[in-house]
Structure formats: structure tokens, C-alpha cells
Amino acid sequence: MSIRIYVPRDSSALALGAEPVAKAIAQEAQARGLDVTILRNGTRGMVWLEPLVEVETPLGRVGYGPVTTRDVVGLFDAGFLQGADHALHQGIVDEIDWMRAQQRITFARTGVIDPLSIADYRAHGGFDALVKALTMPSTQIVDEVSASGLRGRGGAGFPTGIKWCTAAQVQAEQKYIVCNADEGDSGTFADRMLMEGDPFALIEGMIIAGLAIGATKGFIYIRSEYPHACHVIERALRLAQRAGYLGERIMGSAQSFSIEMRMGAGAYICGEETSLLESLEGKRGQVRAKPPLPAIAGLFGKPTIINNVLTLATVPWIITHGAAAYAHLGSGRSRGTQPFQIAGNVKRGGLMELPFGVSLREIIETYGSGTASGRPLRAVQVGGPLGAYFPAHLLETPLDYESMSAAGGLLGHGGIVLFDDSVDLARQARFAMEFCAIESCGKCTPCRIGSTRGVELIDKISANQEREGNVTVLKDLCETMTEASLCALGGLTPLPVMSALTHFPEDFAPPATAGLAAQ
Amino acid sequence: MNMSMSMAEESFDRARAGELIAAKAGLDGALLPILHDLQKAFDHVPDAALPLIAEALNLSLADVRGVVSFYHDFKREPSGRHVLKICRAESCQAMGVEALVTHLAKAHQLTLGDTSKDGALTIEAVYCLGHCACSPAALFDNEPIGRLSPAMLDELVLQAGETSA
Ligand SMILES: Cc1cc2nc3c(=O)[nH]c(=O)nc-3n(C[C@H](O)[C@H](O)[C@H](O)COP(=O)(O)O)c2cc1C
Ligand code: SF4
Ligand code: FES
Numbered sequence: 001m002s003i004r005i006y007v008p009r010d011s012s013a014l015a016l017g018a019e020p021v022a023k024a025i026a027q028e029a030q031a032r033g034l035d036v037t038i039l040r041n042g043t044r045g046m047v048w049l050e051p052l053v054e055v056e057t058p059l060g061r062v063g064y065g066p067v068t069t070r071d072v073v074g075l076f077d078a079g080f081l082q083g084a085d086h087a088l089h090q091g092i093v094d095e096i097d098w099m100r101a102q103q104r105i106t107f108a109r110t111g112v113i114d115p116l117s118i119a120d121y122r123a124h125g126g127f128d129a130l131v132k133a134l135t136m137p138s139t140q141i142v143d144e145v146s147a148s149g150l151r152g153r154g155g156a157g158f159p160t161g162i163k164w165c166t167a168a169q170v171q172a173e174q175k176y177i178v179c180n181a182d183e184g185d186s187g188t189f190a191d192r193m194l195m196e197g198d199p200f201a202l203i204e205g206m207i208i209a210g211l212a213i214g215a216t217k218g219f220i221y222i223r224s225e226y227p228h229a230c231h232v233i234e235r236a237l238r239l240a241q242r243a244g245y246l247g248e249r250i251m252g253s254a255q256s257f258s259i260e261m262r263m264g265a266g267a268y269i270c271g272e273e274t275s276l277l278e279s280l281e282g283k284r285g286q287v288r289a290k291p292p293l294p295a296i297a298g299l300f301g302k303p304t305i306i307n308n309v310l311t312l313a314t315v316p317w318i319i320t321h322g323a324a325a326y327a328h329l330g331s332g333r334s335r336g337t338q339p340f341q342i343a344g345n346v347k348r349g350g351l352m353e354l355p356f357g358v359s360l361r362e363i364i365e366t367y368g369s370g371t372a373s374g375r376p377l378r379a380v381q382v383g384g385p386l387g388a389y390f391p392a393h394l395l396e397t398p399l400d401y402e403s404m405s406a407a408g409g410l411l412g413h414g415g416i417v418l419f420d421d422s423v424d425l426a427r428q429a430r431f432a433m434e435f436c437a438i439e440s441c442g443k444c445t446p447c448r449i450g451s452t453r454g455v456e457l458i459d460k461i462s463a464n465q466e467r468e469g470n471v472t473v474l475k476d477l478c479e480t481m482t483e484a485s486l487c488a489l490g491g492l493t494p495l496p497v498m499s500a501l502t503h504f505p506e507d508f509a510p511p512a513t514a515g516l517a518a519q
Numbered sequence: 520m521n522m523s524m525s526m527a528e529e530s531f532d533r534a535r536a537g538e539l540i541a542a543k544a545g546l547d548g549a550l551l552p553i554l555h556d557l558q559k560a561f562d563h564v565p566d567a568a569l570p571l572i573a574e575a576l577n578l579s580l581a582d583v584r585g586v587v588s589f590y591h592d593f594k595r596e597p598s599g600r601h602v603l604k605i606c607r608a609e610s611c612q613a614m615g616v617e618a619l620v621t622h623l624a625k626a627h628q629l630t631l632g633d634t635s636k637d638g639a640l641t642i643e644a645v646y647c648l649g650h651c652a653c654s655p656a657a658l659f660d661n662e663p664i665g666r667l668s669p670a671m672l673d674e675l676v677l678q679a680g681e682t683s684a
Contacts, residue, residue: 012650015665047652186608189649224555224592225604225648227661262548263555266591268646282550282576284589300547341652344613349652372614381609385646417651419613431612435646 002035003081006054006061008111010043010196011228012189017068018051024072025053032076042197044111045351046098054093057083063090098352098367103329105337106314107190107353110197116235118243121200127245129316133208134253136319141212142168145315147323149335153190154180154271154308155383155412156488157334157401160315166295167213167303175215176304177206178280179312181222181229182264182271185384187415190339190351191309195222195229198313199236200245203259205312207250208319209305210257218259219299221276224266233261268385268439272487273306275441286441287487308413310339331357334400342368344381344417357403361395363416375420379428379504383412385435386492388499389425408499410492425504430458432496436489446481447490453477454497464510471508474501535560536568544575550586554593563594599634599641601679604658605667607631607644610651614666619655622669627676640679 007013007022022038029036046052052065053075062083064075071088078086090096113120121127133141146161167175179202183191195202206218222230237259240246248256262280264270270279274288277299298304314336318326327335334356340363341351347369354363360380364370371377380390382399388409390397397407404411419428433454440447457474461467478494485491501508539556543549553572557564564587573580587593607616623629623642634641650656653665659675 011663012653012665015650015656015663016653050653183649184647186647187610187651188647189651192649225645225658227658228663229649260546262551265551265555265593266645267589279551280548282548282586283582284586343610343651343654346652349654351652385609415610415651417610417613423613428609428612431609435608439646 002037004037004039004056005081006039006041006056008043008051009040009115010050010111010193011226012047012193013043013050013052014228016047016050016066020069021051021053021067021072024069028072028076034076034081036081039114041113042110042115043193044093044099045107045193045353046096046348047350048348049090052090052093053080055080055083059083060092060094063093063096064088065090098348098350101354101366102352103337103355104353105317105326106201106310106339107194107198107351108317109201110194113198115197115199115232116239118200118239118245121198125320126200126316127204127251129319130204130207130245130251133211133319134251134255136211138168138212138214141208141319144319144323145212148318148326149323149330149333150311150314150318150326151334151401152308153310153314153338153413155185155410157411160307160311163295163305163307164209164212166293167215167305170296170303172303174217174300174302175213176299176302177209177213177215177218178276178299178304178306179206179218179220179309180271180273180276180306181220181226181233181309182276183223183226183309183413184268184271185386185413185415187343187381187417188341188384188413189343190341190414192226192229193351194309194313195226196232199232200240201313201316202233202309203236203240203246205315206259207245207257208315209307209312211255213303213305215303215305216256216258218257219280220259220261221264221270221280222261223264223270230261230263237261268435269441269487269489272489275487276306277304284441286443289486329355331355331398331400332402334402338399338411338414340399340414340416342416342418345371345373345420346418347372356400357398359396359398360390360416363399364395364418368416368418371418371420373420373422375422377418378421378423379419379425381417381419381428381496382415383410384415385432386410386488386495387412387415388495389428389503390499391503394503408502409495425500425507426458426462429497429500429508430455430462432493432500433458436493440489444484444486444490446484447486447493450477450481450490451493454481454493458497461508467510471501531561531565531567533567533571536565536571540568540571540575549576550578550583551590554587554590558593562597566595599638599679601639601660601682602641602643602658603675603679604643604645604648605631606646606648606650606654606656608646608651610647611655614654616655616667619667619669619672622672623676626669626673629676635676635679637680640676
């Protein structure tokens with residue numbers, strides 16, 4: 001019988017050499033006359049072990065990683081097809097420490113199944129929720145999502161049920177479901193991993209959202225920096241269409257739903273929902289003033305639900321297992337699980353899905369295992385480029401929406417980026433302003449002009465020009481940006497800047513020699 | 520630079536552009552899909568194509584120009600035969616991407632946003648490629664690269680010089 005070997009095709013695995021490894025395994029098996037089937041799964045999220053090759057054995061899937069082409073002959077010699085010991089042997093993958101303590105809901109199938117096999121998807125509970133939802137009154141679907149406590153995973157944490165309820169109640173001939181797959185935050189890659197590893201989960205979630213609000217058309221807006229995810233989604237859409245899950249009369253029901261994929265064009269601001277809608281309409285990605293809410297007048301002026309990839313991909317689980325099972329997990333008003341992503345200067349980078357409320361320290365120490373450089377950890381940025389820099393003494397902060405905001409930061413899309421002691425926080429603060437200047441949509445002055453002013457001010461402070469005065473001006477500027485920006489790009493850029501200034505003032509201080517000279 | 524511009528204009532295939540535009544003109548919000556297809560076919564969005572788009576979509580030329588200029592992906596002129604996009608966002612900063620940028624400048628006289636003199640390689644800055652768990656990251660002709668090192672950069676520059684796209 002053919003032995004099944006899994007070699008990930010997730011693009012981070014490819015970035016670490018998975019493709020030549022897959023080829024080398026196929027060649028070596030052929031040379032030895034062995035009957036193997038090579039399957040291309042997504043990633044389990046342990047990027048530090050990629051390429052992680054898994055072999056199916058009677059005991060479970062045994063992992064070897066990180067594998068290079070040079071290891072392949074040795075793996076065959078050692079008997080890895082029987083799960084034998086080897087220097088790269090990691091044991092049963094589900095029992096690796098990193099995997100064991102997780103609660104995988106959104107990511108239950110990613111890394112496990114063949115992403116482009118509907119049969120595999122169905123064998124792992126896929127489309128069960130759709131079958132169920134097709135028998136439910138639409139209000140009941142909305143109620144279920146509301147009761148689960150699910151909040152938007154794109155960053156703002158808005159209750160998904162409320163958004164859906166608003167869109168459901170508006171009468172309109174045409175409504176839309178838009179999936180926000182613009183994932184622009186540094187340190188985040190959960191949307192990408194899900195789309196590459198379990199695309200049908202997203203598709204199923206969108207169809208259910210369509211049933212819930214009475215929409216028949218969906219768009220997935222993926223950033224162009226994700227060519228592999230675009231490719232997988234396009235293929236998955238075609239497969240789902242052919243198998244009758246998309247199109248007219250889905251699964252033989254009276255309902256219709258179709259999805260188109262659209263590619264972004266390299267603009268961070270297009271992750272902001274109204275800018276994304278403008279972009280989908282074929283315009284410059286400029287932010288719209290709210291109201292009207294997109295749920296009332298969104299894409300082409302029609303009621304539109306915009307949700308993040310993870311939000312939508314979590315819905316099928318909630319419908320299948322019930323709202324209570326989901327709401328049972330988490331802490332405070334943050335219910336369920338969050339796929340966290342640890343990156344930057346980290347020994348073990350990757351994704352782990354855990355209930356809200358786990359502390360930053362636990363993720364950094366238990367999962368990340370410290371810095372990649374081996375030097376002391378100095379700062380942690382949570383929640384992407386608009387997130388705060390945390391110093392060591394704030395690492396006990398629980399990771400949920402409320403605790404993070406109480407600590408002066410935000411959870412965002414769940415990205416955690418580590419910096420060792422070589423980091424210069426003044427430089428990071430400058431970058432935050434520079435990034436805002438590069439990516440500003442230009443609609444409002446505090447963001448467009450303020451960010452450029454911010455860069456200049458930080459330069460002056462670093463050059464020790466009228467330091468105190470300029471620090472005060474910088475603080476004022478941050479206040480103005482916070483209060484007077486139309487959207488969170490200008491409104492939250494002060495977060496990384498001010499957290500750097502507050503927690504790491506020494507990095508903004510004049511260099512020691514300059515200080516002496518001045519005395 | 521002027522050379523390549525004029526060559527691009529000369530080689531502008533109006534019929535091909537027309538086909539690409541017509542193929543997508545019926546989509547809702549057709550402009551970005553059309554611009555992507557032109558960018559892909561011509562390796563830039565030729566100026567000469569803009570009036571064709573405006574006409575097909577019933578937009579003003581100014582509107583079309585405004586959209587092209589808003590998005591970083593749409594180029595006004597062709598890139599080098601190979602394109603290396605280097606991530607310069609926070610996670611990659613934490614893993615020393617700035618040192619790589621310096622290395623490119625010192626060892627290869629290449630700066631972000633520029634194309635090498637022989638037209639072999641264009642270097643661009645991007646902000647996050649979703650490979651932050653193996654920073655610093657890059658895309659070389661759309662293929663992902665993780666844990667980019669100076670030695671790997673040297674290799675890529677060499678490879679770009681030796682091969683045509
Ligand atoms: C500057 C900016 C960038 C954003 N980028 C993204 C993004 O890449 N992906 C995303 O899902 N949401 C992003 N958001 C949040 C969206 O505006 C919106 O809240 C979200 O798509 C709603 O979906 P959710 O409720 O499922 O989170 C961004 C917001 C801002 C202000
Ligand atoms: S804050 Fe910046 S990005 Fe947001 S609307 Fe204003 S100018 Fe545009
Ligand atoms: S920050 Fe560089 S790949 Fe994400």
C-alpha cells in the first residue's frame with residue numbers, strides 16, 4: 001500500500017525550501033522502488049520546523065523537520081517511512097508541545113488536509129455547517145453568530161452578530177458579502193495560512209453569511225503580496241463551483257451564491273473597510289466617511305458585510321458545534337479563540353490558536369522560546385504597525401481586547417513581533433510615522449501632513465535639536481492625529497510612537513557623549 | 520531610461536491591450552482587474568492604454584490616471600528582467616533587513632526602487648509578505664524567500680544577471 005507523505009505547500013514552507021524537498025523525496029522513493037503518495041498540505045503553523053515533512057503511520061502522522069534536500073537520503077536510510085527515529089524526528093505531530101495545548105477551531109484543518117480536495121474537506125467536517133444552515137431560518141443563523149460572541153478578527157473586534165443583524169434587516173435587491181483578505185499588518189499571516197491551507201472554510205463561511213443576510217454575491221479581496229494565496233483561492237472557487245457549492249441552487253437548494261476573487265494593488269490602506277470597497281469599485285482606495293455604515297450602504301451603495309478571513313472561516317464551526325461551545329472559551333468579553341502569530345526576532349516563529357486571555361509572556365516563552373539572536377528581549381509590538389511597543393514589565397498582560405486596550409495597546413489581528421536589545425525605539429517610532437506617510441490615503445490633514453511632520457520631529461529629537469520642545473510638539477501632534485483623523489491609520493499611528501516614547505524614553509535621549517558635551 | 524521608455528511605447532500592442540480591456544470590461548468594478556492584466560502583459564501600465572480604458576469603462580482619463588497613480592503595484596515603465604521585493608516592515612526589521620539593504624548598496628550598488636544598469640534586476644521595498652515567522656523575507660519573481668541573508672542576496676543578484684526572465 002502506498003505510504004502517504006505530506007510536504008507543505010504553504011508559502012512560508014516554500015520560502016524555506018519545501019518545493020525541492022518534495023521533489024527530492026519523490027525522486028528518492030522512485031529510485032528505491034517505493035510506493036509513496038506525496039500530498040501537499042498547508043502548514044501546521046510551526047514555521048520554525050518548516051519544511052515539516054509528515055509520514056502517515058498506524059500510530060498517527062510522524063513529523064520530521066526542518067528538512068533540507070540534503071537530509072532526504074538519510075531519512076529514507078533511517079526508515080522515516082515507518083516513522084523511525086532520526087535527528088529531525090519530531091514524533092507524532094499532534095503531540096508536539098507546540099500543538100498539544102492549542103485549541104484549534106478556526107485552524108482545525110489547516111496543515112492537516114489537502115487544501116484543494118473537497119473530499120478531504122468533507123471528511124473533516126467541511127460543509128456540514130452549510131448543510132445545516134440551508135435548513136435554518138436566516139434569523140437563526142444571525143442569532144447563532146451573535147450568541148457565540150464572535151468578534152471581528154480584522155483588528156477592530158466589532159461584534160459580528162450585530163453587523164450581520166444590521167445588514168439582514170435592510171431591504172435591498174442586492175446585498176454583498178466582502179471578505180477582507182488584505183492582511184497588511186507586519187507580524188501577521190493567519191489569513192494567508194488559512195487561505196492556503198483550508199480555503200473551503202472561508203468559502204463556506206461566506207456562503208453562510210450570504211444565507212444569513214440574503215446576499216447572493218461575494219468578493220474576496222486579497223492583497224497582491226500574497227500570490228500563492230490568490231492562486232489557491234482561485235482554484236478552490238472553481239472546484240466549489242464545479243461541485244455545486246457555489247453558483248445557482250447550491251447543494252440542490254433554492255439558494256444561490258457566487259464569489260469572485262479580486263486582487264489588491266499594494267496599498268495598506270485598502271485593508272480599511274471603506275477604502276477596500278472603493279478599491280473593489282475600481283477607484284482610488286480612499287477612506288469613506290461613516291455613516292453610512294457599509295452594512296446599510298456599502299459596495300456599489302448596497303448593504304454589505306465586510307469581514308476578515310478568520311471571522312468568516314470561524315462561522316462554520318460555530319454553526320456546526322453551536323454558539324455555546326464557542327462562547328464557552330475565552331475571557332471577559334473576548335469569546336472564543338484567537339489565532340496568535342509570533343514573529344520578528346523569535347526562536348520559534350509561527351501560529352498558535354488559543355482561547356483569549358493567555359498572557360503575552362506565555363506565548364513568548366512557551367511558544368516563541370525567546371529571541372532568535374539569543375540576546376535579551378527588549379520590546380514587543382503587538383497588533384501590527386498601529387500597535388503599541390510593550391516593555392518587559394508589561395508582558396503579563398492577558399491577550400484579549402479589553403486587557404490590551406487597558407494596557408495602552410491593541411490586539412489587532414493577533415500579531416506579536418519580538419525585538420532584542422539591539423532595537424532602537426526612536427527608530428521604530430520614526431518608522432511608524434514614515435509608514436503612515438507612505439500609506440496615507442491623503443484624505444485628511446492630520447494623517448497626511450502630520451505623519452511627515454512626525455518623521456521630521458523624531459529626526460530632530462534624535463539629533464538633539466531643541467529636544468524638550470520637540471518632544472512636546474510630538475506629543476501634541478500625536479494627540480491631534482488621534483483625535484482628528486478620519487480612520488485608524490492616522491488615528492492609531494500615535495500608539496506605536498507614544499508607547500515607544502513612554503516605555504523607552506532612553507532611546508530618545510541625547511547620546512551620552514552629546515549629553516556630556518552640553519554640560 | 521529614455522531608451523527603454525521609447526522602446527516600450529513602440530512595442531505597445533494596441534490590439535492586445537484592447538483585447539485585455541474588453542475581456543474584463545463587463546465586470547463590476549472592472550478597473551483594477553484590467554490594470555492588473557495590463558501590468559502583467561506589458562510589465563507596466565502603458566500610458567497609451569489609459570484612453571482605451573477610459574473609453575471602455577466610460578470614465579474620464581483623469582479618473583483612470585488617478586487610480587493608476589494611487590496603487591504601488593501599477594508601474595509607469597517596465598521593471599528589470601527580474602524583480603526582487605524585499606520586505607521592510609517591522610518583523611523583518613527585527614531580523615536585520617536594514618543591514619541587507621546596506622549590503623545591496625555596498626556590494627552591488629543597488630538601491631531600493633532602482634534597476635541594475637544591465638536591466639537584469641529591479642529591487643523594490645514592500646511592507647510585509649506574510650512570512651514574518653521566517654524574517655527577513657523577500658519575493659524573487661513572485662517566489663517567496665525566508666531568512667534572507669547577505670550570501671543569499673549575492674546569489675540572487677548573480678542569478679538575475681545570468682538568466683533572462
Ligand atoms: C488602516 C487599516 C487597515 C486595516 N487592515 C485590515 C486588514 O488588512 N484586514 C482586515 O481584516 N481588517 C483590516 N482593517 C479593519 C477593517 O477596517 C474592518 O474593521 C474589518 O475588515 C472588519 O471585519 P471584521 O469585523 O471581521 O474584523 C483595517 C483597518 C484600518 C483602519
Ligand atoms: S487617517 Fe489617513 S488613511 Fe485614514 S482617512 Fe485620513 S488620510 Fe486617509
Ligand atoms: S514583516 Fe516582513 S514578511 Fe511580514
